[in-house]
Amino acid sequence: MxxxxxxxxxxxxxxxxxxxxxxxxxxxxxxxxxxxxxxxxxxxxxxxxxxxxxxxxxxxxxxxxxxxxxxxxxxxxxxxxxxxxxxxxxxxxxxxxxxxxxxxxxxxxxxxxxxxxxxxxxxxxxxxxxxxxxxxxxxxxxxxxxxxxxxxxxxxxxxxxxxxxxxxxxxxxxxxxxxxxxxxxxxxxxxxxxxxxxxxxxxxxxxxxxxxxxxxxxxxxxxxxxxxxxxxxxxxxxxxxxxxxxxxxxxxxxxxxxxxxxxxxxxxxxxxQTIETFIKERRKKEEIICNMCEYCQPCPSQVAISRIFELMNYYRVYGLKEYARKQYQDIGVGTLDSGEKDEREKADACTECGRCEEQCPQKIEIIEKLKEIHQVLG
Ligand code: SF4
Ligand code: SF4
Known part of the structure; x- marks a missing residue:
C-alpha cells in the first residue's frame, strides 16, 4: 500500500x-x-x-x-x-x-x-x-x-x-x-x-x-x-x-x-498522455458541446436539456451505454437529490417552441439533437 x-x-x-x-x-x-x-x-x-x-x-x-x-x-x-x-x-x-x-x-x-x-x-x-x-x-x-x-x-x-x-x-x-x-x-x-x-x-x-x-x-x-x-x-x-x-x-x-x-x-x-489524447479525440468526434450553463431553461415543457446531453455524451464519448439508457429512463421518476419530486421531462416532451435555441450560447441545434437522442436512449 x-x-x-x-x-x-x-x-x-x-x-x-x-x-x-x-x-x-x-x-x-x-x-x-x-x-x-x-x-x-x-x-x-x-x-x-x-x-x-x-x-x-x-x-x-x-x-x-x-x-x-x-x-x-x-x-x-x-x-x-x-x-x-x-x-x-x-x-x-x-x-x-x-x-x-x-x-x-x-x-x-x-x-x-x-x-x-x-x-x-x-x-x-x-x-x-x-x-x-x-x-x-x-x-x-x-x-x-x-x-x-x-x-x-x-x-x-x-x-x-x-x-x-x-x-x-x-x-x-x-x-x-x-x-x-x-x-x-x-x-x-x-x-x-x-x-x-x-x-x-x-x-x-x-x-x-x-x-x-x-x-x-x-x-x-x-x-x-x-x-x-x-x-x-x-x-x-x-x-x-x-x-x-x-x-x-x-x-x-x-x-x-x-x-x-x-x-x-x-x-x-x-x-x-495516451489517456489524454484518446479522450480528447473521442470528445472532438462525439461530444455535444453543452457547458451546462442552463441558459436554455426554463423550458416550458420541462425538458431536462443539459442532463439529456450529458447522458448522450456518456453514451457516445465513453461508451457508457447501459448507464446512459438507465439514467434516461429515470428522468421524471421518483425524487431528486434535493428530496423534491422529479418533474423533469425526457426529450419527447419537446414541443419545438424554439425558445431554448435562442438562448443557447453554444448554438446547439437542441430540437434536432433531442429527437436523435430519444431514438437512441428512449
Ligand atoms: S424547443 Fe423544446 S426543449 Fe426547447 S424550450 Fe421549447 S419545448 Fe423546451
Ligand atoms: S444553453 Fe446550451 S450550452 Fe447551456 S445548458 Fe442549455 S444546451 Fe447546454
Missing part, C-alpha cells in the same frame, strides 16, 4: 480509502439492510491489507453504515482514521451540530472522530445554515474538546465555492468528486493542497459507471486489466489526491483495489 501526506494534518493516509456507502445489503421484511457481519469482514480485510482511512456519513443506509463501521473498527481504532459527516442540510438550530456529533459517536462506539465533515456543503446551506447557526464555532469547540480531531467538508458545488470555503482557514481536508469522466475539480484540488488541506476524492470509478464502458478499457489494453483499474490508476496518478475513496462491496474488490493502490507509480507519463 502507498501512503500519502494528508495535507498539513500530520497524518499519513493510505492512497486507497474505504468508502462505506456500498456495503453488501439484503432485503429483510421488504426493507434493504446492510449485512453487518459480511461488511465487517470486508472492511477488516481492507485494514489488514493496509487501508487506514474509512469514510461513512450520518445518512448512509439510514445510519446502518456507521453502525457497521463502528463494529469494524473494534481492535483497529488506533490504526485506522475515521471520517464521517454531519448532515448539514437538516440542521435547524445551533445545538443540532452537537446532537448529531454525539449520536454519531454513540453509533460508531468511539471517543472521537478523526475527520468530521460538513456534508454536502453548498452556497445555500453554507449561508443559511452554517453561518446562520454559527456552526464553525461549534466545530471548533468540538475540536478543542477532543471530540473531533480535524474539521473537514465535502461538496458537490462549483470549484469557486469550494475555494472560498478553503480560504476561511478552518478546514483541514476537502472531499470532492474526481474521476476520468469528471475532472472539473482538478483546479480546486491543487488549490486545496497548496493551502495545506488533505484531499480525499470520491467516485474514482464514477460510482461504478465506468465499469460498463466498452471503450475505455481499450485505452491501455495490455497493461491495464479492466476499466475500474484504469479509472483508479488515473485518479491515483494525480499527485494532489491524498486518498481515493472506493465503495467496496466484496473482499475480491478490496484485494484488487489494494493491488492497484500499491503500485509505486500508478501511470507513466506516456500512459497519462
Amino acid at each position: 502507498q501512503y500519502r501526506d494528508f495535507g498539513n494534518s500530520g497524518v499519513k493516509v493510505s492512497a486507497l480509502g474505504f468508502g462505506a456507502m456500498r456495503l453488501p445489503q439484503e432485503r429483510i421484511k421488504g426493507k434493504s439492510q446492510i449485512k453487518q457481519e459480511k461488511s465487517v469482514e470486508i472492511m477488516q480485510r481492507a485494514f489488514e491489507l493496509g487501508v487506514n482511512y474509512v469514510d461513512t456519513a450520518y445518512n448512509y443506509n439510514e445510519g446502518e453504515s456507521e453502525l457497521a463501521v463502528g463494529k469494524a473498527l473494534k481492535g483497529w481504532r488506533e490504526r485506522v482514521y475515521l471520517s464521517t459527516k454531519m448532515p448539514t442540510w437538516i440542521v435547524e438550530k445551533k445545538d443540532d451540530y452537537r446532537c448529531f456529533l454525539e449520536e454519531q459517536l454513540e453509533r460508531l462506539k468511539v471517543e472521537y472522530i478523526d475527520f468530521y465533515h460538513f456534508h454536502f456543503l453548498n452556497e445555500d446551506n453554507f449561508k443559511n445554515i452554517v453561518l446562520k447557526y454559527d456552526l464553525l464555532r461549534e466545530a471548533q469547540k468540538a475540536k478543542d474538546e477532543g471530540l473531533i480531531k480535524h474539521i473537514s467538508f465535502s461538496s458537490h458545488d462549483r470549484p469557486e465555492f469550494m475555494k472560498r470555503i478553503i480560504d476561511i482557514g478552518i478546514f483541514e481536508s476537502l472531499l470532492c468528486q474526481y474521476n476520468l469522466l469528471d475532472r472539473s475539480n482538478e483546479g480546486v484540488m491543487a488549490y486545496a493542497k497548496s493551502k495545506g488541506l488533505g484531499v480525499a476524492v470520491m467516485g474514482p470509478v464514477g460510482g461504478g459507471r465506468l465499469a460498463s464502458s466498452g471503450i475505455l478499457k481499450e485505452i491501455l489494453a495490455g497493461s491495464v486489466k479492466s476499466t475500474p483499474e484504469l479509472a483508479l490508476r488515473f485518479v491515483l496518478a494525480n499527485e494532489n489526491v491524498s486518498v481515493a475513496l472506493s465503495g467496496m462491496g466484496s473482499i475480491r474488490m478490496v484485494e484488487e483495489n489494494v493491488r492497484v493502490a500499491s503500485l509505486s507509480r500508478p501511470l507513466s507519463n506516456e500512459e497519462l
Whole structure:
C-alpha cells in the first residue's frame, strides 16, 4: 500500500480509502439492510491489507453504515482514521451540530472522530445554515474538546465555492468528486493542497459507471486489466489526491483495489498522455458541446436539456451505454437529490417552441439533437 501526506494534518493516509456507502445489503421484511457481519469482514480485510482511512456519513443506509463501521473498527481504532459527516442540510438550530456529533459517536462506539465533515456543503446551506447557526464555532469547540480531531467538508458545488470555503482557514481536508469522466475539480484540488488541506476524492470509478464502458478499457489494453483499474490508476496518478475513496462491496474488490493502490507509480507519463489524447479525440468526434450553463431553461415543457446531453455524451464519448439508457429512463421518476419530486421531462416532451435555441450560447441545434437522442436512449 502507498501512503500519502494528508495535507498539513500530520497524518499519513493510505492512497486507497474505504468508502462505506456500498456495503453488501439484503432485503429483510421488504426493507434493504446492510449485512453487518459480511461488511465487517470486508472492511477488516481492507485494514489488514493496509487501508487506514474509512469514510461513512450520518445518512448512509439510514445510519446502518456507521453502525457497521463502528463494529469494524473494534481492535483497529488506533490504526485506522475515521471520517464521517454531519448532515448539514437538516440542521435547524445551533445545538443540532452537537446532537448529531454525539449520536454519531454513540453509533460508531468511539471517543472521537478523526475527520468530521460538513456534508454536502453548498452556497445555500453554507449561508443559511452554517453561518446562520454559527456552526464553525461549534466545530471548533468540538475540536478543542477532543471530540473531533480535524474539521473537514465535502461538496458537490462549483470549484469557486469550494475555494472560498478553503480560504476561511478552518478546514483541514476537502472531499470532492474526481474521476476520468469528471475532472472539473482538478483546479480546486491543487488549490486545496497548496493551502495545506488533505484531499480525499470520491467516485474514482464514477460510482461504478465506468465499469460498463466498452471503450475505455481499450485505452491501455495490455497493461491495464479492466476499466475500474484504469479509472483508479488515473485518479491515483494525480499527485494532489491524498486518498481515493472506493465503495467496496466484496473482499475480491478490496484485494484488487489494494493491488492497484500499491503500485509505486500508478501511470507513466506516456500512459497519462495516451489517456489524454484518446479522450480528447473521442470528445472532438462525439461530444455535444453543452457547458451546462442552463441558459436554455426554463423550458416550458420541462425538458431536462443539459442532463439529456450529458447522458448522450456518456453514451457516445465513453461508451457508457447501459448507464446512459438507465439514467434516461429515470428522468421524471421518483425524487431528486434535493428530496423534491422529479418533474423533469425526457426529450419527447419537446414541443419545438424554439425558445431554448435562442438562448443557447453554444448554438446547439437542441430540437434536432433531442429527437436523435430519444431514438437512441428512449
Ligand atoms: S424547443 Fe423544446 S426543449 Fe426547447 S424550450 Fe421549447 S419545448 Fe423546451
Ligand atoms: S444553453 Fe446550451 S450550452 Fe447551456 S445548458 Fe442549455 S444546451 Fe447546454
